[in-house]
Structure formats: structure tokens, C-alpha cells
Amino acid sequence: MQTWQDKMPDYKLVLWDKNKFDTNSVAFVREACAVKKWAFAADYIRAYALYTEGGIYLDTDVIVRKSFAEFLKYDFFTAVEYSPNVVKKANSLARLNADGTPKVPIDGDNASGIALQAAIMGGRAGHPYLQDCLNWYAGKHFILPDGSYNMQPIAPAIYANLAQKYGFRYRNDFQRLAENMVIFPSYVLATNRAEASPESYAVHCCNDGWRSWQYRLYLKLARNNLVRRLTGRKPLASINDIIANKH
Secondary structure, eight states: OHHHHHHOTTSOOOOOSTTTSOTTSSHHHHHHHHTTOHHHHHHHHHHHHHHHHOEEEEOTTEEEOSOOGGGGGSSEEEEEEEOHHHHHHHTGGGGBOTTSOBSSOOSSSOSTTEEEOSSEEEEOTTOHHHHHHHHHHTTOOSBOTTSOBOOOSOHHHHHHHHHGGGTOOSSSSOEEETTTEEEEOTTTEESSGGGOOTTOSEEEOOOOTTSOHHHHHHHHHHTOHHHHHHTTOOOOOOHHHHHTTOO
């Protein structure tokens, strides 16, 4: 978080916690908090924060490397969240037309690996797209009747689905949408450390704390640089190198 103040010293930081937002006011949020699934509560609260006050939303594990000042001319901005390995494994491109429009309507996560960045977003108060995001959660419950948790689709997929109304296409490129919305290519607001580049304005370290412990263990091994070298993959940049803009 120190990088936020270093790169944008004239911005006011606002902490959204239980003192700032009534977690009992929305069923989905109340139930997610009850079982300590904080990331899912935040999926609603981040959209609420932008809709009610406007500004820039950042997860706490986001490193800022350049000021966002030039983005403030847009009424909403974020970036594509693009995971090449997931796209390939799920054969997602086969379900899309050449222009990025889906061949069949997308109402869940069936464009696996292509979504919208949820850890870094900016928007003006009252924006209709943010209202759509809030409306998606209306009447929904996090704890389902059988006791399982409503964890699919996740926020990046939800936000992408809703953005189709404004012209979003499932492509990893710069997109101007209706209502003065802009979607940047994924490297601009990097989804994870592997995607960080000298051109990245910010990098989400992406700890994936909401996932199961088994998957987190897998991710820990997958992100271990010794394991990556042994398996022939490029080592990940360290946090200090990312802050220093060496990657």
C-alpha cells in the first residue's frame, strides 16, 4: 500500500471495512462474512464503494508503479484478466467468434480464462455499469439451501458478463465501451506477477486466499521459483523487483 502513496501522493486513501459498510445490509455479503469468505463479500462491496463514492478501488495486494491520473478522464476503467493456460485448457476461443463475441450467450464462466480485472477498478459515482453489478447480487444468497457456497461464477467473470451490454468483447486488447468505459489490455493492470512488464501501471500479486487449501498449496508450488526452474518455466519476479519496475 505504500506504493499507492508513493505514486499518487495527492490521493485520499479510504478503508472499506465493517465500520464503513454495513455487512448485514445485503444477504449475499452477510452470509459470506458469516463463513469468513471475505473475498466474496468484497465482490459486492467494491462495486458499492465505486457506485456510491466514485474513485479507484484497489485490493490491498496491488502494487502501483505509475500514477493513474491519465485514467481519470474515463467514467469507468479496468483491464482484461487473461490467463493463457486456462484459455488453452478450456478451449475457450472455440466458443468465441473472431471479434470476441460469444457464439452462445455467456451467463456464467464459460469464457474461462478471459474476464475483467476485479482487483483494480476505477469509476465515477452512479455509473450505470456499477449499478448493474450491484443489481446482479440482489436477491442472491452466498449460502445455498443445501449448505454449499455460491462461489461460481467469480467476480471477474460476473463483471465481464455484465460489461457485454456496453460492448465488451472477450479479447485481450484495448476496448472503448459505451458510457465512457475503457478496458485496457491485461498487461496495463497486470493480473499477477507473471504478467508484470515495464509498461504495467499496477500489478496484482494475486494471493488467491479465497480458494481451497489444496488449490492454494498447488499455487504455492507453481509460484515457487525453484520448482519453476526445475520444470523449465521462467522464474517470477520478486515483490521488490516489481516495485522497482525491473519486470
